[in-house]
Amino acid sequence: MDEEERIRALRALLLRLSEEYHAQDAPSVADSDYDALLRELESLEAAHPEMDDASSPTRRVGGRPSSQFSAVRHEPPLLSLQNAMDADELREFDRRVRREADDRPVSYVVEPKIDGLTIVLRYLDGVLAQGATRGDGSVGEDVTENLRQVAALPKRLRDAPPGVFSARGEVFMPRAAFDALNEQRSAMGEPVFANPRNAAAGSLRQLDPAVTASRGLEVFCYELRAGAAPATQGEALSLLARVGLPVNSLRWHCATIDDVIEVTQRFSSQRESLAYATDGLVVKLDDLRLAEELGATQKAPRSAIAFKFPAEEAATELLGIEVQVGRTGALTPTAILRPVRLAGTTVQRASLHNEDLIAQRDIRIGDTVRVRKAGEIIPEVIGVITDDAHRGRPPYAFPTVCPVCGGEAVRREGEAARRCVNSACPAQLREWLIHIGGRAALDIDGLGPRTVDLLLEAGLVQAPEDLFRLRLEDLAKLPRFGEKSAANLAAGLAAARRRPAARILFALGVPHVGERAAELLVERFGSVPAIAAANEQEISEVAGIGPVIADSVRRFFAGGTGERLLRSLAELGFSLGEETHAQAADGPLAGEVVVFTGTLSVPRAQAQERARALGARVESDVTRRTTVVVAGEAAGSKLAKAASLGIRVLTEGEFGELAGA
Numbered sequence: 001m002d003e004e005e006r007i008r009a010l011r012a013l014l015l016r017l018s019e020e021y022h023a024q025d026a027p028s029v030a031d032s033d034y035d036a037l038l039r040e041l042e043s044l045e046a047a048h049p050e051m052d053d054a055s056s057p058t059r060r061v062g063g064r065p066s067s068q069f070s071a072v073r074h075e076p077p078l079l080s081l082q083n084a085m086d087a088d089e090l091r092e093f094d095r096r097v098r099r100e101a102d103d104r105p106v107s108y109v110v111e112p113k114i115d116g117l118t119i120v121l122r123y124l125d126g127v128l129a130q131g132a133t134r135g136d137g138s139v140g141e142d143v144t145e146n147l148r149q150v151a152a153l154p155k156r157l158r159d160a161p162p163g164v165f166s167a168r169g170e171v172f173m174p175r176a177a178f179d180a181l182n183e184q185r186s187a188m189g190e191p192v193f194a195n196p197r198n199a200a201a202g203s204l205r206q207l208d209p210a211v212t213a214s215r216g217l218e219v220f221c222y223e224l225r226a227g228a229a230p231a232t233q234g235e236a237l238s239l240l241a242r243v244g245l246p247v248n249s250l251r252w253h254c255a256t257i258d259d260v261i262e263v264t265q266r267f268s269s270q271r272e273s274l275a276y277a278t279d280g281l282v283v284k285l286d287d288l289r290l291a292e293e294l295g296a297t298q299k300a301p302r303s304a305i306a307f308k309f310p311a312e313e314a315a316t317e318l319l320g321i322e323v324q325v326g327r328t329g330a331l332t333p334t335a336i337l338r339p340v341r342l343a344g345t346t347v348q349r350a351s352l353h354n355e356d357l358i359a360q361r362d363i364r365i366g367d368t369v370r371v372r373k374a375g376e377i378i379p380e381v382i383g384v385i386t387d388d389a390h391r392g393r394p395p396y397a398f399p400t401v402c403p404v405c406g407g408e409a410v411r412r413e414g415e416a417a418r419r420c421v422n423s424a425c426p427a428q429l430r431e432w433l434i435h436i437g438g439r440a441a442l443d444i445d446g447l448g449p450r451t452v453d454l455l456l457e458a459g460l461v462q463a464p465e466d467l468f469r470l471r472l473e474d475l476a477k478l479p480r481f482g483e484k485s486a487a488n489l490a491a492g493l494a495a496a497r498r499r500p501a502a503r504i505l506f507a508l509g510v511p512h513v514g515e516r517a518a519e520l521l522v523e524r525f526g527s528v529p530a531i532a533a534a535n536e537q538e539i540s541e542v543a544g545i546g547p548v549i550a551d552s553v554r555r556f557f558a559g560g561t562g563e564r565l566l567r568s569l570a571e572l573g574f575s576l577g578e579e580t581h582a583q584a585a586d587g588p589l590a591g592e593v594v595v596f597t598g599t600l601s602v603p604r605a606q607a608q609e610r611a612r613a614l615g616a617r618v619e620s621d622v623t624r625r626t627t628v629v630v631a632g633e634a635a636g637s638k639l640a641k642a643a644s645l646g647i648r649v650l651t652e653g654e655f656g657e658l659a660g661a
């Protein structure tokens, strides 16, 4: 029997045992046996999240009360919710509600559906007396001691009414605590939790309350069961908060179902940024008296519905691994998948990140892999099903030669990527040209991937500098390229020569040198040739530049390609820094040594460029030499240093006046 079959068999068995216990009151196995089976199922499910099933006995925390905890009867029983999978089902729900409401006004409160587990809290004369899990809805487990360890829960309420005050809520593990817990478990060689819900359940149902205390659990309460009778759900939430119970501040009051639908659309992009996991939204009739009148079916109230988001994880077959070559020669693997529906789209490709990830997860071609899509991010392969079939397949061997040019692909120490080191590799050249034309680099109008391919096919460009030697008549001869496109591209190429030095440096595509690093380097050295001439030590001393960048910069300019390219660009009339940075000896800022800090209203490089043009010497660090510090928003240590050295500090506006004077 493989693990998947075992999961199915255990689920069926546990359901039957649970039925015997609850409905027939005639258990055929000891409680401890039931618990052992349930734990086996929990651990198998943790290893097979793709088999997640809301009806699994593990989902009904203590499908029957486990022997570890005493039983708590819920009176009235805890209902669950009906589900809506799309806007039409929400409209259908609204029609039913309004039909029953008989012209009385209907409005809704929408709350995030927290992916945790239900608890019921009972306070007696304001003191926490009992906390229980949901169990099967009628009978749950007494986890009072463990809930007393949850810092988010008050042991005593503020201004609570005398007698019983009872609330329903959700215990959950915030994502950060979940990640930290799993990291710690995997470091200790313990099995990791498949999701925050399982982690919260595992942390609450602990024999040792100290373990619960250490798990960073949180609670949101959302239903008042006894102690007060608010007229609306909005009031209920306020009341819960007023007595000191934790309540989610995120909620929406919606006058119509169209507003509700709009919230579901907006929320689907917001939910990824929340500190806790959600699996949908709960839509509740605000008028609780009307809700009471509408009543409930066997299982769920008629006045509320859960809007579920489409699954964001799916399992599918890994058909192959495609390795692409980026502009810096980095080999990036992409999973080619049997098409699968995921979060409302069909996914056929997913990121595999790098060589190590494939090795660590032991991902093999033909395996069933788990794929996740989070928000707008490209889908990624997050795991593999390690069944017998997997073990029968050969491990994946990452290529050690470039899949495009066949040149050697080497992995330098400390780098995640293996790179093709052939500087003439056509794949690298293509990506490099696209990069050069990009917005953040030389922003060349008309130089997109399609045009780059045309230029390469026509053999007009063998190296990046060839771009700037193209003549209008060369461009006009390109197939499917009109006169207008040719003129447009020619103008774009001409304009590129005047971009600021930092953008030119970024365009050179030095591995690890992003926009920010390029700005810092130009700021410190003044020009691209000065950077090329600097040694590794000098470069790594620049604040914000680490040894990896320093090593990469030195390698780039020491090698043939970088040196040649720089020489060509100078010949072609690019402004590599010197002229633009030559200080105007008689400008309004002549003699000033200026440091910019904090967030400015324009890009920092632009502000610096302007200051230099007006005669200032611009530096990146505050020293005794500095004469003016221009402080933007959220300026920090440099501002403090300026103050301690008694250096003149100006706002951006004041500096503008000084410069304009």
Ligand code: IVH
Binding pocket: 078, 079, 080, 081, 111, 112, 113, 114, 115, 116, 117, 118, 170, 222, 223, 282, 300, 301, 306
């Ligand atoms: S209201 C009568 N509100 O979702 C049902 N439930 O699928 C009252 N849940 O068992 C539930 N967040 O565990 C409600 N803001 C919220 C919720 C929420 C999470 C869970 C709860 C319930 C399940 C229903």
